Amino acid sequence: MVDSSHTGGRRVLGSRFVRGSLWACLFSLTIFLGISGGANAQTAPVPSAADAATPPDKVRQMMQLMQAPEVQTWMASQMKMAPAAAADDGGQMSVLSDLLAHARHHVEMVSDAAMDLPEEVEAADGIVDREIEPTGPGWIAVQGLTLLLIGTLAELLFRAATPRPRIRRTDVEEPAALHHAGANLFYRVIPAIVFAMATIVPLVAFSWPPISQAIAIAVAIALIATRFTISIGRMLVVLVTLPRADGERDISRAKALYWFRRSAVFAIYFAFGWVVIQIMEPLGFSVGSRLFVAYILGIGLFLIAVEAVWSRPTDGARHSTATAWFLTIYFLALWLLWVTGFMLLLWLGIYALLLPKVLRVATMAVRSLHQAEAGFLANRRMATVLLDRGVRAIIIAAAAVWMGRIMGFAADRMAAGDTMVDRITRGAIGGIVILLAADLLWHIVKAYINGKLIDSPLDASASDEEKAKRARLQTLLPIFRNIFAVVIAVIAILMVLSGLGIEIGPLIAGAGVVGVAVGFGAQTIVKDVISGMFYLWDDAFRVGEYIESGSHKGVVEAFSLRSVKLRHHRGPLTTVPFGELGAVKNLNRDWTIDKISLNVTYDTDLVKAKKVVKQIGQQLLDNPDFGPHIIETLKMKGVEQFGEFAIEIRLSMMTKPGEQFVIRRNALAMIRNAFKENGIEFAVPTVQVSGDGRDHEAMAAAARYAAQARAGGEPAA
Template sequence: MMTSWGAVAQTPPAASTATVPPPAEVRQIFELMEKPAVKQWMATQAPTQPLAQPAAQPSAPASTAAPAQPAAPAGEMSGEQMSVLAEFLGHTRTHFNLVSGAAMTLPDEVENASEIVEREVQPSGWAVVSFELLALFLAGAVAEVVFRMIVPRPRIKQEDGAVTTVAHHAATNLSYRVVPALVFCIATLVPLVLFNWPPITQSLAIAVAIALIVSRVTISVGRILVSLVTLPHADGARDVSRETAMFWFKRSCTFIIYFVFGWALIQLLAPLGFSNGSRYLVAYVLGLGLLAIATEAVWSRPAEGGHKSATASWMLTIYFVALWLLWVAGFNLLLWIGIYLVLLPRVLRISTLAVRSLDKAEAGFVARKRIAAVLFDRGVRAIIITIAAIWLGRILGFAADRMAAGETMVDRIVRGSVGGIVILLAADLVWHLARAYINGRLADSSLEGTISDDEKARRARLQTLLPIFRNILAVVIAVIAVLMVLSGLGVEIGPLIAGAGVVGVAVGFGAQTIVKDVISGMFYLWDDAFRVGEYIESGSHKGVVEAFSLRSVKLRHHRGPLTTVPFGTLGAVRNLNRDWTIDKITLNVTYDTDLVLAKKVIKQIGQKLLDNPDYAPHIIETLKMKGVEQFGEFAIVIRLAMMTKPGEQFVIRRNALAMIRTAFKENGIEFAVPTLQVSSEGHDADANAAAARYAAQKTNQAAAAAAGTEPAA
């Protein structure tokens, strides 16, 4: 509309209407256009917004049409590239002209604004308006002071009888800092609704109320974060020291409060008649204050690790100055990218520390609730990153409706990028929730402790299957997320899926052993052939099952070595830890043994084993004598047997054998051992003859050796 007014002002009136006086509205338009602010704005808009062209232009004949431009030679910029560069430089030049021209017209605009304020305040009077503004500034603070007087800081009684204030209790501290801030915000809005504000004064009141509320919420949230990130661990250590947290809390609050009140001032300039150039100029001057706050924080920040790098301080200072220059030049995209690079990682780190501290705090909202803790942690990160991505899209000039319905290449890329970020965040949240649930089930199904046999078997099965399911789930979520992101960016994923299928078949043929191992492992787990913690034997491999992967099992031998066996080569498996085991003991006693007495003694030993509290829970059928196994060459072989839980038979057997030896000795029962008896009666002559022959043989051998001939037989 202002451009049209400029076109009308520059068009000479027709001769036939020269004697007719212009209407009052036209005279008001001419008077308005004579104001310096309007002239300055029109001057800055002329290069970028040309005057309206005639409605219709005669079309040039085809023969006189401009010839097609030849393509730019290699190594030279094309016309489109030159146009983009020219537009870029033109934007910078126009922005500088706009701001520099505002410095000349700012005094006149200030005088005009004062007149507007006088006309605004005149009906009510300065006293009434001042009282209303003072009430707006003080209402929240007064209401909060009254609330704190009525509701004092609560005290908490500890288990040892000591009483501590709320500052030492995380959950109550959180609520006590939130509620007064809510009281402040509600009380600040009361004068805004209660009083009848004039139009411009109402704009000022709204901006001030927003600034006050944001400032109070910033202080409250900052104190909560300081309390959380400085909570000590069990060993007394802290993630962030109290001094460091308070330093950054004060600087951050100062920065945000300065920024929000500067924003309120900039918002007030528009209804007071200030031009865009003047508003930019005031904003950039106020921005020097933000630059000073950031620079002071960089140079006075606490030393990390005992020293502070001057090089890092200079680099950050130059970086912040560069950000301010980008802002002044009007490069908002580069400005926000630079802000994100500095701010976003630190915001994510602080949010993570705060959530984890809240999780570890006593009586915290998410204490001892793994899913809630992960949902809170990853959810906060997802919200922060999503807001940052959407805001960056708006800085690029893509509103929500355009990003949703635009069909240009840039629209699709921006829409796909924002959608991809959301998809990756959702996948990250789903994965961490699933992993937290699985890890929680693994922690709750520990095999240690006094549990029943059925419960122990169920927990062992969970310990076996859940880690494999967790790995498979991670791969599935990652593949689905990547495919959805590519689809959102406009990439056809159908050929990718088909190609992946073909590649999968080729890899399957080329890696038959791996496929065999994976499929065999699936069937072993399906058959529940073994579990983590069980002792198995398969061929030459034996040991306790320690862990699984998709293609192999790890067996820990009882002597220590760890063997990794592929499922495909495992073969038949003998599980020594299922249900029960029968241990058989064989004893050899002499032929004069009283078998009835032996059976009675063994029965007594079996009863003693049952009476022992260390062995009784593991014995299913105690030690019994089964009877005579066979008559040997030197002994009667008797067989003993007992049924125990898997893996417990070895200890019980050793103690049973020791008890059997003692009991047999006390009852006169002897163990039979093979013996060799040699008798010399009636054989002395034969022995003497054999000795004589042996002596003669030795003599012949000695003589033959001396003569060098064969000895006689």
């Protein structure tokens, strides 16, 4: 209904513009001829009386044409609209006056058409009589009933032949309903497709008279649109009322059903109101009459919307009267904008009200499908992103294109127009499409990278090669994600500016100059970024590895473009710029060798000690907790040196990085017990004091010193 009124209004405005232009040209030509005649009167020879009495042939033809009754009638009708065109030509009317004049003429046109409506009804009745006279009203009625009922009958037969999915009503209130998303989609949409196909059959099978065929096509479109609206609405009610992962719902089922029923009533009323307007055109009704009927039917839309606002459910909360009054006034303002012909403002108001709600419902529906464990979007991140952002992109792009049509820009004009308004409109709509495409591309890239990060956790159950691969992914993918975000944003902005007619060459050159200046002014930051790129290129460290660099050491937790975060083993988190790292010691690559030094007495049997150490190494290999992490087990390398009071022997083992500390502690405990069982003693420093037996105090101090040394404590002074 809105579409018809908009089209009619645009045709009226277009015809007014053409007629106004013709009058302006004629007026300018008359003035030009008058001025030319006045200017040439001083120099041109005075015509004779015979010449003045005999006008040229073309002038006589024009005078005869101006005396024709139809031409005089047309000129009289145009004189009513002449003041607006004259005001435009004079340039004395402000923008507000133009708007008021536009509204006044639009209302006058509709009101004048309302006065002529009874005569047009009588004329339409005659057209209908002539239309049905050859075949008779009975056959036309049969065709109409077939068109109205065949879709419903076909859908009932399809439902009877197809088993209904077993979805209990209570399942909707439980998380188990998530498993029936695909079945619910099939049960809701496929019957609507059957209905649409069956409704089209009478249009093709019957031989319709010309006017009846136009009416039948409009009715079929309304029936199909209404049926799909109801099917999709029911499916959305199921989806938006499903519980989230935390068990909560975005909207209750009672509230969703309320808005579904009101929206269905609104859509059905709108569809068949549109049919009425479409029927009036082939029956000979004028544009003004069709607009008048559309505005009267629009009162019904206004009442439906107001009733929905005032009786809406609140889910236990207090009903907001202020909100209801605001929306009522808002709906009334939209209806007045429609009646006065301000279609651009009307659609801006409709978009501001409905577009956020439509996007929110679409997002909730896609999220519910994604959460379904048995649904077709389960565990398919890319499909979810494509559906979610794709639906949003389609909705916003369609709204932008429709807004362009409302502004009077057809596709061919927007593609080939050379005026500033054409270029701006083309650039604005193209910019919206570019931004939507960039948003879709960014979310696809982000979903892919995030999916890789989730699927590659740093756990201990993976093999060494798999751990290294996952650590590298955890390190590089976040960096690539940030880089992709910047690249996509910059390219999208440049494309939008180019589409708006802005030369981006100077911008790129200026950005290069600014970049050089910023580079000189921020050398430290540039140094950090470039150093980080080379660290990553050399694979110097990864997330989860323990590194040391100067006074900084810790486990690598995260990266940015210019710094790395190190978690010390005692807890503090240090952010170190790449430029300050310098040489990096990585303690988690490939393998590590741990060496142990032991002091034994000079009377120790070294061969026996070597066998004992070998046995301990074998026990470590056989231990299921230590064995998988040992590359070369504990072994005795030999005598390192002879000390003042002991023989120093060296032991070593090769383990996986980070595992040497636990294995070392257990190995030392096993060595102590094994040496004690085999009579191998650890050497400790002793002090021998000689005397005549009278210095008992010195001897006691020496005994205490030796006892503390054997116990491993610090000798007392």
